[in-house]
Amino acid sequence: MVDPEEAARRVAESFARQEFMATLGARLESVKPGEVEVALDVRPALLQQHGFVHAGVVSAIADSAAGYAALSLQPPGTEVLTAEFKLNLMAPARGTRLVARARVLRAGRTLTVAAADVFALQDGQETCVATLLGTIFSSARHP
Amino acid sequence: MVDPEEAARRVAESFARQEFMATLGARLESVKPGEVEVALDVRPALLQQHGFVHAGVVSAIADSAAGYAALSLQPPGTEVLTAEFKLNLMAPARGTRLVARARVLRAGRTLTVAAADVFALQDGQETCVATLLGTIFSSARHP
Amino acid sequence: MVDPEEAARRVAESFARQEFMATLGARLESVKPGEVEVALDVRPALLQQHGFVHAGVVSAIADSAAGYAALSLQPPGTEVLTAEFKLNLMAPARGTRLVARARVLRAGRTLTVAAADVFALQDGQETCVATLLGTIFSSARHP
Amino acid sequence: MVDPEEAARRVAESFARQEFMATLGARLESVKPGEVEVALDVRPALLQQHGFVHAGVVSAIADSAAGYAALSLQPPGTEVLTAEFKLNLMAPARGTRLVARARVLRAGRTLTVAAADVFALQDGQETCVATLLGTIFSSARHP
Numbered sequence: 001m002v003d004p005e006e007a008a009r010r011v012a013e014s015f016a017r018q019e020f021m022a023t024l025g026a027r028l029e030s031v032k033p034g035e036v037e038v039a040l041d042v043r044p045a046l047l048q049q050h051g052f053v054h055a056g057v058v059s060a061i062a063d064s065a066a067g068y069a070a071l072s073l074q075p076p077g078t079e080v081l082t083a084e085f086k087l088n089l090m091a092p093a094r095g096t097r098l099v100a101r102a103r104v105l106r107a108g109r110t111l112t113v114a115a116a117d118v119f120a121l122q123d124g125q126e127t128c129v130a131t132l133l134g135t136i137f138s139s140a141r142h143p
Numbered sequence: 144m145v146d147p148e149e150a151a152r153r154v155a156e157s158f159a160r161q162e163f164m165a166t167l168g169a170r171l172e173s174v175k176p177g178e179v180e181v182a183l184d185v186r187p188a189l190l191q192q193h194g195f196v197h198a199g200v201v202s203a204i205a206d207s208a209a210g211y212a213a214l215s216l217q218p219p220g221t222e223v224l225t226a227e228f229k230l231n232l233m234a235p236a237r238g239t240r241l242v243a244r245a246r247v248l249r250a251g252r253t254l255t256v257a258a259a260d261v262f263a264l265q266d267g268q269e270t271c272v273a274t275l276l277g278t279i280f281s282s283a284r285h286p
Numbered sequence: 287m288v289d290p291e292e293a294a295r296r297v298a299e300s301f302a303r304q305e306f307m308a309t310l311g312a313r314l315e316s317v318k319p320g321e322v323e324v325a326l327d328v329r330p331a332l333l334q335q336h337g338f339v340h341a342g343v344v345s346a347i348a349d350s351a352a353g354y355a356a357l358s359l360q361p362p363g364t365e366v367l368t369a370e371f372k373l374n375l376m377a378p379a380r381g382t383r384l385v386a387r388a389r390v391l392r393a394g395r396t397l398t399v400a401a402a403d404v405f406a407l408q409d410g411q412e413t414c415v416a417t418l419l420g421t422i423f424s425s426a427r428h429p
Numbered sequence: 430m431v432d433p434e435e436a437a438r439r440v441a442e443s444f445a446r447q448e449f450m451a452t453l454g455a456r457l458e459s460v461k462p463g464e465v466e467v468a469l470d471v472r473p474a475l476l477q478q479h480g481f482v483h484a485g486v487v488s489a490i491a492d493s494a495a496g497y498a499a500l501s502l503q504p505p506g507t508e509v510l511t512a513e514f515k516l517n518l519m520a521p522a523r524g525t526r527l528v529a530r531a532r533v534l535r536a537g538r539t540l541t542v543a544a545a546d547v548f549a550l551q552d553g554q555e556t557c558v559a560t561l562l563g564t565i566f567s568s569a570r571h572p
Binding site: 086088090091105106113115128131133135 | 372374376377391392399401414417419421
Binding site: 343350 | 474
């Protein structure tokens with residue numbers, strides 16, 4: 001059995017080592033068993049040519065949230081790596097804040113399937129701008 | 144018919160407006176009809192928890208290269224938006240430099256299918272670390 | 287506005303013209319605005335080498351359900367074609383019956399994003415064996 | 430090391446056990462290390478509502494070809510299962526014959542990434558109608 005509080009600590013420690021999340025200004029907002037939220041404030045540095053948030057930013061927080069949702073169900077000493085993901089961009093990512101909400105669809109010892117929705121906050125309203133479906137590979141950490 | 148030089152100028156102008164590419168330190172390396180390369184130097188700011196380049200960075204340059212490969216075949220006044228992509232991460236993205244090489248598989252007036260491979264340069268050797276397959280939506284720019 | 291009953295009739299008429307659905311023994315179980323179910327009884331003719339239902343069968347009913355969920359929200363005279371889909375196989379597809387349940391995530395005039403889950407019924411219990419995320423292209427039917 | 434002839438025999442034996450391939454009329458055309466071809470003759474039983482080959486048929490032969498391309502590089506006693514795939518449909522699948530040509534992009538002990546292109550033969554000309562990118566899971570067969 002995985003202890004949820006211990007797992008949340010492991011997720012937070014790992015997230016803190018992701019320098020790219022700091023580069024994006026992304027924060028770990030919530031960790032529950034199989035569910036993780038990652039958010040960021042929209043800034044010009046994150047935009048593409050039409051002034052929307054770049055798909056790479058959207059995929060970065062969606063992928064991190066999905067990977068940590070997978071890690072939150074794995075025992076101590078496990079490492080996770082994304083094997084693959086697919087991202088559908090459903091609306092222009094504009095607003096003041098983005099949040100990626102990931103959930104595990106199927107947890108396995110080796111492969112976990114997770115989904116994440118990314119919402120943009122604009123004028124007090126959330127719009128779903130993207131959805132991710134991915135596969136995360138788990139392995140015992142090499143000592 | 145699309146004029147390759149004029150199309151390459153449009154791609155370069157659009158790329159220059161992607162602030163996120165500057166944030167990543169990504170450069171447009173090459174634009175030919177239906178083929179675009181985007182590269183960056185690996186820096187700590189782009190890494191994930193194991194010291195590899197973050198999947199979000201890999202997907203950002205692969206997606207930009209694929210989108211601009213699509214744009215390079217479209218007439219003036221066209222805008223492109225990624226509808227969706229899938230990324231398979233095949234090896235840890237480590238090294239000193241990443242380059243995404245995209246090519247159009249099928250160009251359509253509305254939908255273009257493009258692929259991109261991402262290579263990491265380490266010790267003078269290139270390794271393919273990821274491959275993207277995506278769909279790009281083209282539309283006439285609103286004046 | 288789309289009339290749900292008229293749309294359900296159009297979906298049923300189109301489904302009846304899919305000879306491959308008859309080949310699989312697949313039936314249209316339910317059509318609501320943006321939601322479609324397609325089911326089949328498992329037979330030896332649909333299996334792969336380990337005795338599970340072949341991924342091609344799973345994707346066929348998931349794709350048909352997703353495409354018709356998209357069509358159910360489009361006006362008369364519209365045709366739909368799948369542009370792409372991704373399917374994650376989460377558990378061996380074994381049992382007596384498979385049902386694909388699709389729902390539209392975002393309906394657009396040209397592009398619709400839809401998801402479908404496929405469940406296998408075994409010993410009175412349903413297991414989710416696969417999930418699809420896809421993009422459907424809509425266009426006016428050529429007269 | 431994997432013996433190519435022995436691997437080709439294993440692929441052929443496994444393919445022969447896929448009853449769904451017989452249902453489709455699909456044949457194993459070629460097996461080389463990391464490369465497999467599967468073909469079928471187009472018949473009314475395989476069509477969708479516009480008279481094109483159904484996406485489920487296209488994905489079935491592309492997925493089988495990709496899975497067996499993966500198996501062709503694995504040692505005796507290995508079983509393969511598709512973890513996930515993405516299929517882009519690039520042109521209507523019409524003609525007299527379809528062939529799926531798969532190749533391994535990266536072979537691993539647990540995960541293999543493979544791609545497949547599907548071509549339709551019409552009036553003596555081949556058109557690429559779809560491309561698949563997928564992940565195959567390998568494991569030791571349970572005795």
